[in-house]
Amino acid sequence: MAEIIKSQPVKSPDLPKVLMLGWEFPPVINGGLGVACHDLCIALSKYANVTMIIPKSNPDFVVKNLNLIGLNTIDAKTLRNIGFAGENYKKLNKVHYIDTHLNPYYNGKSAGNQPLDLKSQYLKSVQIGNETAEVFHIDDLYGGDVIEKVTVFGKLAAKLACSLDFDVIHAHDWMTMIAGMEIKAQTGKPLVMHIHSLEVDRGGPDSKGWVYQMEKHGMEYADVLMPVSHFTGKIIHDYYGIPMSKIHTCHNGIRPVVPFRGEKLFKEKMVLFVGRLTRQKGPEFFVDIAEKVLEYNQDVRFVMAGTGEYFNPLLERAAQKGIAHRFHLTGFLNLDKVRQLLSIADVYMMPSVSEPFGLSAVEAVQFGVPSVISKQSGVSEVLQGSLKFDYWDVHRAAQYVLALLNDEVLAEKIKEDAYKDLEHISWDNASQTVIAGYKKFNLIQDKVTS
């Protein structure tokens, strides 16, 4: 059950103190957001004392300068100190369970307004010695009633935050926005919102549901917004009406890998797509591009790795176009399998409709695969070495694929230029940009330079 927090980071007094609010966090969840938060936190802990509150944590997880607090592992003493233990919440009799399966990164349907109440199934009593305490307890961060989960998370995190010492609140995406706003309201500390993905990306420009409202409200309330690209910054401005003066772009970094080249078991060239098969990723354009390319070059195989609600329609579309013999849907693949595909791919294709960043394209670069990516992506801002098209411009994308397949000079040159870009794409750069943002907006004192 609940355990004492094991991580006891060494605090450096001169570093700014940052209170991070996360939702996913490895090793519990290895989604894109979790990995990004995790890597950013670790890189940032070189420049700041970071305390991170998340729903769940692995108690063995220790990083210097990073104090990780999982709301499911808080000890009774801490909870009592912040006023959660004791009489008030002893009885959790009214348990709500609204089975809506709201999943922010899969379909973005909202669940409508639900009464906000701390008497929730997500607060569990735990016995520690002779004491009883309530902790946050959920198994699936995105299943069930997510809205209630984020609300409870917010209230609990806010209570906890009152006992912590920090200069800046740094929240990530809408799941932690309530928490961020609560903490700002209670402490008066400046609130930074790191934007990895928006409802407008996931659901399209007409998304105006609960999550959209949440995001809009949260971003209006925040002091500074840190989107992962200028592209996302522009969406924040255009679709949420936030002034550009509040926006400070922080491009993502990437973990270094040791790339390898695999052996292809077929003679044809291979064009690879990796991503969820959802509207946002533009998978249907990949089929159209494949058709156009195959008209001129039959010695190419098109491979889609990933799953999603477009799986069956894509299968049908490929069959209808008569290219099924050159078109392969692998379904969901784990990281190792994806890397194996990257190791044999000749071209990486990312036709995303709205991609805040697009780390997968950088992974392709790491594996030396030249990429053709949509201009509607954040990664196109940091990858000079790639061919870029508007996601609807199938003709142009097909032309690029053909050029890369036919012209080794071009493919080699793009690979080489992209390798140069990699030097600038790191979490260390990202965290320095974050710190620069804190300073630019006067959220922290510039102790280092003074």
Next chain:
Amino acid sequence: MPSVCFYFQVHQPFRIKRYSFFDIGKDHFYEDDEKNQVILDKVSEKCYLKTNRKMLDLINRHKGKFKISYSLSGTAIEQFEKYRPDVLESFKDLAKTGCVEFLSETYYHSLSFIFSKEEFRRQIEMHRAKIKEHFGQTPKIFRNTELIYNNELASVIEKMGFKGILCEGVDRLLKGRTPNYLYQPAGSLKIKTFLKNYSLSDDIAFRFSDRNWKEWPLQADTFASWVHQIAGNGEVLNLFMDYETFGEHQWEETGIFDFLDYLPKEIMSHSDFDFKTLSEAADSYKVRDIYDAPDFISWADAERDLSAWLSNPMEKEAAKRIYALEERVIKSENKDLIEVWGKLQTSDHFYYMCTKFWSDGDVHKYFSPYDSPYDAYIYYMNVLADFESTIDLFYKDKKEGKKLEKKNNL
């Protein structure tokens, strides 16, 4: 008595269109007519007509004491003929004053010297004929594309009968000497080299409108005082720049035309200074030292070498492929094939493929009609693929024509 030599480069390329892979074999017309016309119109209005009018005015006002030299590329002249005869007329008016010299260059503003001496000579001859046709002059001074230069080039040009050649005054070759004298190229005997004074030239061409420059705003009398400083330590001050500096790179709003208006008067306010065309300067002054340029230099980018056109594998591949066609194109004796081949040699095509992103990339981007250097390369290579198959077709047809002829004769 030091002389100031103004020389302006006037060049427009025939830009090729966004020629896609799917056009190969179907579309044999490669130029972006519309874009070429739009750009020429814009530059004509903003620069050529206005500046020519100003130059004519200055020549008349100073009663023939203000002199200038131009190099007009063959492709620029062709575009004037095609789209803007009024601009061509205004250059002819300048030629009639007797104060304007037209220089020689390769007709297509090409890199031909690097790849084929024969093609290089052919283009110089073509250009010579064009200049004679319009301006009634036979050029005596040679200026290679973007001041690309080395000792060997000077020697080849000397053998062709030119008396002077232009090049960049590169610090690493000057080794502390001033560019403000005529030099003798290493390995040549008679020909004289004019070295661009890049510092004073770039004050006008690049820094003039830079508000962060401590000399901004630059006035004609200030600039003239810098020019006068060479008195006693120089004979020929070479101010070489793109003609488009006036009104296009430096907009009219920057005051560049007013600057130009006062400059001759201010420079000649020192009685020792005058203006000369390059031929006059070559006749008036002796060479003072040897300028040794074993490797290629140019006036482009920070490197001042060939890297603006031939540094990356795409540029090298494209250049290799286009020059590999020489024999088949020339032997075809087909006017159209030879003309298309010539136009595809224009150096700008390679300049657009340049990927030196982080230093001079901005300049390349400013001039490029394409979204990226990769696009420039892809379109060019698609065009080349179509052109190669057109050549194949030509020879196939010719062979079959001969067969047919033989058959008919029997």
